Amino acid sequence: MGIALPKFLLNMDGASGGIMLLGIVGLCILFPLMIAVIYLSRSSKYTGNYVMHQTLSTYYYFMKPSLAPSKVMDVFIKAAEYMEMPVRRSDDEPLQKLFVAVRSELNLDLKNIRTEQAKFWKQHPSLVKMELLIQAHLTRESFALTPALVKDYRHMLELAPRLLEELVKIALLPRSPNGFGWLRPAIGVVELSQSIIQ
Helix, strand or coil: CCCCCCHHHHCCCCHHHHHHHHHHHHHHHHHHHHHHHHHHHHHCCECCCCCEHHHHHHHHHHCCCCCCHHHHHHHHCCCHHHHCCCCCHHHHHHHHHHHHHHHHHCCCCCCCHHHHHHHHHCCCHHHHHHHHHHHHHHCCCHHHCCHHHHHHHHHHHHHHHHHHHHHHHHHCCCCCCCCCCCHHHHHHHHHHHHHHHC
């Protein structure tokens, strides 16, 4: 039994040796090296808990000792993972309806409701979408989501436990000479975590 190989590969006059050498180098060395470089470049963006380094730096920047528990949501949705969520033109109308349904839960000043609404919609589109999806989850309005928004909603819920865990760690980082973290924002994160997971 034999293997059918092209004649030029089996020709040992010296010309086929170069082709075989190039094939072996390409297949056995360059291809695995290229896969390793791609893998390492992508994995270098993430920590051991599969949270982006950019998310951790954002959380660290916005975490303050005076952060009220009601403002923890504003810090939580600024995760780089959530900022990468696609915002489609077809999401505009469902998000408007969702905004009407969860408007009372958003931290909007009722005295200046028009300017507060305008300010809310001027945020980054991904921030608006994530905040509305989280509020839909917390108020149990998620049944009214379109199929495209349901996909984003599920992805948001998959990422939430890891992000909340990292947010708690950042709130509890020792920042004083005695090695104490900040209790007030940590309590807010735990309350938000409890609300999202339940």
